[in-house]
Amino acid sequence: MSEPNSKAKSSAALVQSRRNALRSYLGAYGFMAPAGVLVIIFFLIPVAIVLYLSVTNLASSNFTSDLARMEFIGLKNYETLLNDQFARKIFFNTIFYVLVTLSIFNVSLALVVSLLTTHIDRSAGFVFRALWILPRITSPVVYILIWKRMMAEAPFGILNQFNELLGQPTYNYVSTNPWVFVVVVNGFIGVSFGMIIFTSAIESIPKDLLNASLVDGSSRMQRIRFVILPLIRWPLLFVVTYQTLSLLTSFEEILLLTDGGPGLYRTEVWSLTAFHRALSNYFGNAQWGYGSAFAVLLVLIGVVLAVIYMRVFRFDELIAEPRVEAL
Amino acid sequence: MKSRLCLTLLVMFVMSLLAGAAIAQDSVGITVRCKASPPEEDWRCNSFAVVEEQVEADLGIDIDLNLIQDNAGWGDYKNEFVLASEAGEAPDIILSGHEDIGAWAPAGFIIPLDDVIPLHSEFDDIVPSLWDSHGYAGQIWGIPQDAEARPIFYSKLLLRDLGWSEEDIESLPDRVVAGEWTFADMLATAEAAIDEGVVDAGNGWWHRPSNGPDFLYYYYGHGGEVLNMEGNLVVDRDALVATYELLGGAVSSGVLRSDVIGLDWNEVWHPTVAQADTVLFAAGGTWNWPNWSINYVADKGGDEFLFENIGLTLIPAMATGNAITLTHPLTYMISSGSENPDVALALIAAITTPEHNNKHAIDSFHLGILNAQLESEAYANNRLLSSAHYMLDHTTALPNHPGWNAWSNAYFLGIQAVETGEADAAGAADIAIAQMQNELGDGITVR
Incomplete structure (x- = not known):
């Protein structure tokens, strides 16, 4: 009698255990569901649609929103793209833009601003950080108009008016150094994101660690090098990853500032080309299908980079349960 | 007494509803979309408001005219029409460059006008060479709105x-x-x-x-x-x-x-x-x-x-x-989604007169499109127009091609x-x- 009873008990326990596991899974998936639905609606479905558009010859002259009526042309758009004499240039422009803006502004300058503003009077630090956030919260159109007005050639530009006052030669700054301005204008926006992340990370370092380093005789620079930087490693990697992907897809400031010029695509980046092809053309007849091919390749590059970053930077460790709690 | 008052109010309410319904039934909605640099080019759309009553009287209908006019960039403006057409929300009349005929005609967004142009004598007076830039696949797809020279x-x-x-x-x-x-x-x-x-x-x-x-x-x-x-x-x-x-x-x-x-x-x-x-x-x-x-x-x-x-x-x-x-004539085209293309064309015909086109030509320094306009006093005596009109004899145009x-x-x-x-x-x-x-x-x- 006791054997069946114990079997029944263990069976009931097994069922209960499975129920608990299921409940736990359902709970986890339930909490993830809203985000999952958003990813499906706003990423996976659009990507699938753009992927389909890229294998059609959809243009203004045969435009339809009915997927079944679009003319399938296979990989023709990709063939045209790969044969485009400027595709390689635009690709390397994009790499250059992302690397330079990321390394100089979005990470390095953001880190410097964070370190400086956390090492001065707290309210003064707050004021300086607030100033650095201004480019981020200003409408892109207004922000670029301000830059254009500052940099315009004589007698219209503010800088050139100073040059004239000082008897110096005047310049068409943006045309002469387009990349400098594309990087600086975007970099000033990008600094704020890293600055907020780094500042909060620095502020959350336990004060006794920082004080201990001072008691041990470290200089400020040594404290930054050997205490602060190792402790904000994860935020640093996160900013690098996030800002790389963000810069890859950003183009509105370049569109407004140089529109990819001057000359032959000198500051044209991949996402701007996709926009030019699919959505913006002086004479109309936008090439939706061809532009989508550019967009699909950008999505692929983004996904590949995201996976590489997650592997190289070991993001699984970042989000793993702390070992002390696992015990 | 109270019930009689209620009955009277009810009858009045029902009658007002019926009257409203009757008006709504006879009302023809026409939306016109124009790109214009304000204020000098505003007559591109505003002219329709001037002739609205005249066309209403001629056709015996009530027109609910909706004019949408701004100075958007050409690329955005053209995309807007393409997307609106596909969504079934295109304006009845779209003003754009004649070269758009090359993209919008094969897409089926605009209608050919060969059969209906002869119904309006106003169009007989249009400078013949201007029709050349309004053709595609052997048909005419738009009515010239203006002409200009690029000197x-x-x-x-x-x-x-x-x-x-x-x-x-x-x-x-x-x-x-x-x-x-x-x-x-x-x-x-x-x-x-x-x-x-x-x-x-x-x-x-x-x-x-x-x-x-x-x-x-x-x-x-x-x-x-x-x-x-x-x-x-x-x-x-x-x-x-x-x-x-x-x-x-x-x-x-x-x-x-x-x-x-x-x-x-x-x-x-x-x-x-x-x-x-x-x-x-x-x-x-x-x-x-x-x-x-x-x-x-x-x-x-x-x-x-x-x-x-x-x-x-x-x-x-x-x-x-x-x-x-x-010369890059802008042209009024009628959307294939228009439920009242005849009314739309009647409105275009009503503003295709020397009187109305002169207002646009003089204010914006665009060249005339009608023979009678060229001979009109207001046009001929305008110092600017008279200094440039001869240029139409030496003009070229863009092609209409997808x-x-x-x-x-x-x-x-x-x-x-x-x-x-x-x-x-x-x-x-x-x-x-x-x-x-x-x-x-x-x-x-x-x-």
């Missing part, structure tokens, strides 16, 4: 500084028409002005700072063609090379700035040219004049200042030996290449042709 504006002020007599200056347009003063002469004059310090290097001649129809006349001026007899796209390599040689040569001789493409229209180009004291020759459009008068030199006397200091002439003769210009944007974008790439020094003329032609062939495939013939 060279010359600074009288700077020519005087260069030592030109008043007679030389005033006779310039005639000498250009006669082919006595050519594009080469223009460049030589600009070089002389730079050498003598009248203008700075790069300010001898400015063309437009962004892609647009104007650039095509340099190619036409060298004998180039865009369409062959069968209506297919072609590119003439020799004409292309010659065009790029002209533009690249102007940069290397210091007449034209290498960074003129990319200058901001409103921040730099218009304010500089309108002052007449910096740039000797500028390639623009007739409609620039009222814009300058209102927005850039109003404090100096507006029109009077411009008449005193700026003149306009045809584009001087290039290789073909003929002075030319380019591949035109790919052609023109590639052509513009060559211009950018040669002006920034990234390629010589032959190299720029190679770039443009390779781009055309890659994007148009068999749809382009290189000659």
Whole structure:
């Protein structure tokens, strides 16, 4: 009698255990569901649609929103793209833009601003950080108009008016150094994101660690090098990853500032080309299908980079349960 | 007593509902979409409001007219119509460049008008040559709204500084028409002005700072063609090379700035040219004049200042030996989604009169589209219009073809290449042709 009873008990326990596991899974998936639905609606479905558009010859002259009526042309758009004499240039422009803006502004300058503003009077630090956030919260159109007005050639530009006052030669700054301005204008926006992340990370370092380093005789620079930087490693990697992907897809400031010029695509980046092809053309007849091919390749590059970053930077460790709690 | 009052109120309520329904039933909704630079081009849409009552009386209907007019960029404006058409929300009447017929007719977004044009006698008076740019696949798809010329504006002020007599200056347009003063002469004059310090290097001649129809006349001026007899796209390599040689040569001789493409229209180009004291020759459009008068030199006397200091002439003769210009008529097209195309056309017919079109022509310095208009007192006595109307006899136009944007974008790439020094003329032609062939495939013939 006791054997069946114990079997029944263990069976009931097994069922209960499975129920608990299921409940736990359902709970986890339930909490993830809203985000999952958003990813499906706003990423996976659009990507699938753009992927389909890229294998059609959809243009203004045969435009339809009915997927079944679009003319399938296979990989023709990709063939045209790969044969485009400027595709390689635009690709390397994009790499250059992302690397330079990321390394100089979005990470390095953001880190410097964070370190400086956390090492001065707290309210003064707050004021300086607030100033650095201004480019981020200003409408892109207004922000670029301000830059254009500052940099315009004589007698219209503010800088050139100073040059004239000082008897110096005047310049068409943006045309002469387009990349400098594309990087600086975007970099000033990008600094704020890293600055907020780094500042909060620095502020959350336990004060006794920082004080201990001072008691041990470290200089400020040594404290930054050997205490602060190792402790904000994860935020640093996160900013690098996030800002790389963000810069890859950003183009509105370049569109407004140089529109990819001057000359032959000198500051044209991949996402701007996709926009030019699919959505913006002086004479109309936008090439939706061809532009989508550019967009699909950008999505692929983004996904590949995201996976590489997650592997190289070991993001699984970042989000793993702390070992002390696992015990 | 109370119930009688309630009954009366109920009857009144029902009657008002019925009356409202009756009005709604007879009301015909017409939406018109126009792009216009305010205030000088506002008649493009506002004219419809003026004739609304007249058309209502003629047709015995009530029109619920909805005018949507702004100055959006052309690319956005055209995309808006394409997307609205597909969503079933297109305006009944869309005003746009005639070249859009080449994309919107095959897409089925607009309707052909051959059968209904004869129903309105107003259209009989339209200058016949204007219909040429409204055709596609053997049919007419739009009604001309305006015409214009794209001239060279010359600074009288700077020519005087260069030592030109008043007679030389005033006779310039005639000498250009006669082919006595050519594009080469223009460049030589600009070089002389730079050498003598009248203008700075790069300010001898400015063309437009962004892609647009104007650039095509340099190619036409060298004998180039865009369409062959069968209506297919072609590119003439020799004409292309010659065009790029002209533009690249102007940069290397210091007449034209290498960074003129990319200058901001409103921040730099218009304010500089309108002052007449910096740039000797500028390639623009007739409609620039009222814009300058209102927005850039109003404090100096507006029109009077411009008449005193700026003149306009045809584009001087290039290789073909003929002075030319380019007309880019805007056209009213009727959406295939319109439920009342007959009413839409009646409204267009009502504003296609000398009286209404003159208002637009005079305010915005666009050229007339009707024969009677050209003879009307208001038009003939207008100093500006009378100084430019002859240009229509020397005009060219863009093609109506779905591949035109790919052609023109590639052509513009060559211009950018040669002006920034990234390629010589032959190299720029190679770039443009390779781009055309890659994007148009068999749809382009290189000659």
